Amino acid sequence: MSKLSEALKNKEFVITAELSPRKGTIVSNFIKTVNALKDKVHAINITDNQRAVMRMSSLVASYLVLREGVEPVYQLTCRDRNRLALQSDLIGAATLGIQNVLALTGDHPSAGDAPEAKPVFDLDAATLLQTITKLNNGFDLNGHPLKGATDFFAGAALTPQTEPLEPVLLAMERKIHAGAKFFQTQPVFDTEAFASFMSKTAQFNIPVMPGILLLHSAEQALNLNAHVPGIKIPDPLIKRLETASDPHREGIAIAAELIGNLKQIAQGVHIMTVGQEKDIHTVLERI
């Protein structure tokens, strides 16, 4: 059983952080960041060609994390691989000792650095979760038996701040039917709005970890609002970054405050950055 699943089961306040694999073969800084987070987070999510920008394989980067003695959450999207490749990567990951997987549909290639790429989407987040459930039961997607089952703790993603919300909740329920055991969300900046979202998901009785995105300037916040689907940074926060003498520190303070407030509402948080991975442990020191 993974430490992440155990911590969630024991109702601990769970912290995960998110790292992107490098675009290239030099991993020394990546490993340094992993070690800086060691024992400060329950697990580290490793993104899979996030925003459709090509990087090192999330499977290999997850293994690098595991090798440092930190538990990875191996993120796997349906954008770049068909059902054969997804299953063989999952079996490979399980064999390497990777226990947590976050099943994602994936951003469309048009958002990334190879917009002309062929989008695969042979499966989607829900059918990928179903596939993982089958692999855990010792069978592949088509029901053929495996020599050795996987034992994944599978999670899925959620967009809590969007309209209409009902199809998102229906899709959440569908992912739970398919085998999701926890959820990590897109960045949350409005604690009250998130509390209202959480009241609607209480019926499912499943851990939901809101995303915390580190901000470092008002400009970045405006940019994120304009370009990243599902991100809604409220004006008062942008104002705080704008007027702060050190917006970078203010961003860290905002994140720490949000985490403090979310402690009452959620069972954990998932910390994300845009290239500010070194700051994650500063945030963790403040909470």
Added chain:
Amino acid sequence: MIVTDKKPRQEVLDALKDYHKVFVIGCGSCAAASRTGGEDECREWVDELKKNGKEPTGHFIPEETCHVFLLKSMLRQSEPAAGSDVFLVLSCGAGVQAVSAATDKPVVAGLNSMFLGTTYRAGEFLKYCSLCGSCVLSSTAGICPVTRCPKGLLNGPCGGMVNGKCEVDSDMKCVWVEIYERLKSRNKEKILTMVNKPKSYGNIRHQKVEPKKLSKKAL
């Protein structure tokens, strides 16, 4: 109705670079309705060929270009066609290949085949069907996510849906929100909690290239 789009002029000229005598073949059905392979467009290419030092040998517009026997008979009767180096075909891929099957001469495609269009009104087509070989419309409120979701998702919406719009184009309504709204109006939205199975691509692969006879297949 197969919707086609004109290929860039230079791309077609590049494909024609080794040939001098060019015979143009349009299409009287879909490409004519798409305004990409009718009389005007054939003449447009005849002029363009002249401007580029080629010798246009003539043109014709079959009633439907995606018909090998019809093409064979028209080509047999056309002397200018027989004396040409190449056929420039202004039709969908099925038409280009019908010409290719009806003659030993090389063919050059003048159009890109885009989708199976639903006509909204004359000259306006909606991209509603992609001939995927395993129709899901009965479980998606009569709205096709395979075609209309840029990811072709069978279980949407995805996390890219923001305020009802698609992550790929913020002017485009998320087709899964459309499906949800349609189902909701019939109090059937709960079916969205069920997982639609992955699509089978077995139906559209390994198809025989021999002519497939129409048959009265029982259910």
